[in-house]
Amino acid sequence: MCSEISDRTARCLCGSIRVAMRGPLPDVAACHCGQCRRWSGHVWAAVPVPNDRLTIRGEGHIRWYRSSETAERGFCDTCGSSMFWRAIGRGDTDVALGCIDAPTGLRLERHIWVADKGDYYDIADGLPQDAQQ
Structure with a gap:
Protein backbone atom coordinates (compact mmCIF):
# COMPACT_ATOMS: atom_id res chain seq x y z
CA MET A 1 0.00 0.00 0.00
CA CYS A 2 1.37 3.43 -0.92
CA SER A 3 0.85 6.61 1.01
CA GLU A 4 -1.33 9.30 -0.56
CA ILE A 5 1.09 12.12 0.31
CA SER A 6 3.09 12.81 -2.85
CA ASP A 7 5.86 15.15 -1.67
CA ARG A 8 7.90 14.98 1.52
CA THR A 9 10.94 16.63 3.01
CA ALA A 10 13.52 15.41 5.47
CA ARG A 11 16.61 16.77 7.17
CA CYS A 12 19.35 15.84 9.56
CA LEU A 13 19.39 17.20 13.11
CA CYS A 14 21.49 20.27 12.25
CA GLY A 15 19.90 20.92 8.83
CA SER A 16 23.14 20.56 6.84
CA ILE A 17 21.49 17.81 4.77
CA ARG A 18 18.02 18.41 3.34
CA VAL A 19 16.06 15.93 1.30
CA ALA A 20 13.07 16.22 -1.04
CA MET A 21 11.13 13.11 -2.03
CA ARG A 22 8.61 13.21 -4.87
CA GLY A 23 5.78 10.81 -5.52
CA PRO A 24 4.03 8.16 -3.45
CA LEU A 25 6.10 5.92 -1.23
CA PRO A 26 5.45 2.40 0.03
CA ASP A 27 4.76 1.66 3.65
CA VAL A 28 7.82 0.62 5.57
CA ALA A 29 9.50 -2.18 7.47
CA ALA A 30 11.40 -1.89 10.72
CA CYS A 31 14.73 -3.72 10.61
CA HIS A 32 15.93 -5.43 13.77
CA CYS A 33 19.28 -6.77 12.50
CA GLY A 34 22.39 -6.19 14.58
CA GLN A 35 23.91 -3.71 12.11
CA CYS A 36 20.77 -1.56 11.98
CA ARG A 37 20.43 -1.57 15.76
CA ARG A 38 24.04 -0.42 16.17
CA TRP A 39 23.60 2.15 13.39
CA SER A 40 20.44 3.71 14.78
CA GLY A 41 20.73 2.99 18.48
CA HIS A 42 17.68 0.72 18.41
CA VAL A 43 15.50 -0.29 15.43
CA TRP A 44 16.09 1.12 11.93
CA ALA A 45 12.96 2.25 10.11
CA ALA A 46 13.29 3.80 6.67
CA VAL A 47 11.44 4.13 3.40
CA PRO A 48 12.96 3.28 0.00
CA VAL A 49 12.89 6.20 -2.43
CA PRO A 50 13.77 5.75 -6.11
CA ASN A 51 16.90 7.81 -6.80
CA ASP A 52 15.20 9.65 -9.67
CA ARG A 53 12.60 10.98 -7.19
CA LEU A 54 15.12 11.97 -4.51
CA THR A 55 16.88 15.34 -4.29
CA ILE A 56 19.56 15.87 -1.67
CA ARG A 57 20.96 19.29 -0.77
CA GLY A 58 24.13 19.35 1.29
CA GLU A 59 25.55 16.17 -0.24
CA GLY A 60 29.02 17.37 0.75
CA HIS A 61 28.03 16.71 4.37
CA ILE A 62 27.11 13.06 3.76
CA ARG A 63 29.68 10.49 4.77
CA TRP A 64 29.11 6.99 3.47
CA TYR A 65 30.16 3.93 5.45
CA ARG A 66 30.40 0.64 3.56
CA SER A 67 28.80 -1.64 6.15
CA SER A 68 28.92 -4.82 4.06
CA GLU A 69 29.89 -6.03 0.61
CA THR A 70 26.42 -5.10 -0.66
CA ALA A 71 25.33 -1.98 1.25
CA GLU A 72 26.39 1.36 2.64
CA ARG A 73 25.00 3.80 5.20
CA GLY A 74 25.02 7.59 5.03
CA PHE A 75 25.25 10.03 7.93
CA CYS A 76 25.75 13.77 8.45
CA ASP A 77 29.37 14.73 9.10
CA THR A 78 28.27 17.67 11.26
CA CYS A 79 25.62 16.29 13.63
CA GLY A 80 26.01 12.54 13.07
CA SER A 81 22.37 11.87 12.10
CA SER A 82 21.94 8.40 10.59
CA MET A 83 19.97 9.23 7.45
CA PHE A 84 20.43 6.75 4.61
CA TRP A 85 20.90 3.10 3.73
CA ARG A 86 21.40 1.83 0.20
CA ALA A 87 22.18 -1.45 -1.47
CA ILE A 88 25.00 -1.03 -3.96
CA GLY A 89 23.53 -0.70 -7.46
CA ASP A 116 18.52 -11.00 15.17
CA LYS A 117 16.57 -8.54 17.35
CA GLY A 118 17.84 -7.34 20.70
CA ASP A 119 16.99 -9.29 23.82
CA TYR A 120 15.91 -6.15 25.66
CA TYR A 121 12.54 -5.65 23.94
CA ASP A 122 9.50 -7.47 22.57
CA ILE A 123 7.64 -6.79 19.35
CA ALA A 124 3.97 -6.71 20.30
CA ASP A 125 2.23 -4.52 17.74
CA GLY A 126 0.63 -7.42 15.85
CA LEU A 127 2.37 -6.64 12.54
CA PRO A 128 3.90 -9.46 10.46
CA GLN A 129 7.40 -10.49 11.51
CA ASP A 130 9.98 -12.01 9.16
CA ALA A 131 12.82 -13.95 10.76
CA GLN A 132 15.05 -12.50 8.05
CA GLN A 133 14.21 -10.26 5.10
Missing part, protein backbone atom coordinates in the same frame (compact mmCIF):
# COMPACT_ATOMS: atom_id res chain seq x y z
CA ARG A 90 19.88 -1.09 -6.45
CA GLY A 91 18.58 2.27 -7.75
CA ASP A 92 16.95 3.57 -4.60
CA THR A 93 17.99 4.99 -1.26
CA ASP A 94 16.29 4.30 2.05
CA VAL A 95 15.61 7.50 4.00
CA ALA A 96 15.31 7.24 7.80
CA LEU A 97 11.74 7.78 9.00
CA GLY A 98 12.94 9.82 11.96
CA CYS A 99 14.40 12.42 9.58
CA ILE A 100 11.19 12.89 7.56
CA ASP A 101 9.14 15.96 8.41
CA ALA A 102 5.60 15.35 9.70
CA PRO A 103 3.11 14.46 8.54
CA THR A 104 4.79 11.51 6.86
CA GLY A 105 1.59 9.71 5.89
CA LEU A 106 3.57 6.46 6.19
CA ARG A 107 2.74 3.41 8.28
CA LEU A 108 4.86 0.57 9.54
CA GLU A 109 3.87 -2.57 7.63
CA ARG A 110 6.13 -5.31 9.01
CA HIS A 111 9.25 -6.18 10.97
CA ILE A 112 12.29 -7.79 9.33
CA TRP A 113 15.34 -9.63 10.67
CA VAL A 114 13.54 -10.32 13.96
CA ALA A 115 15.66 -13.45 14.50
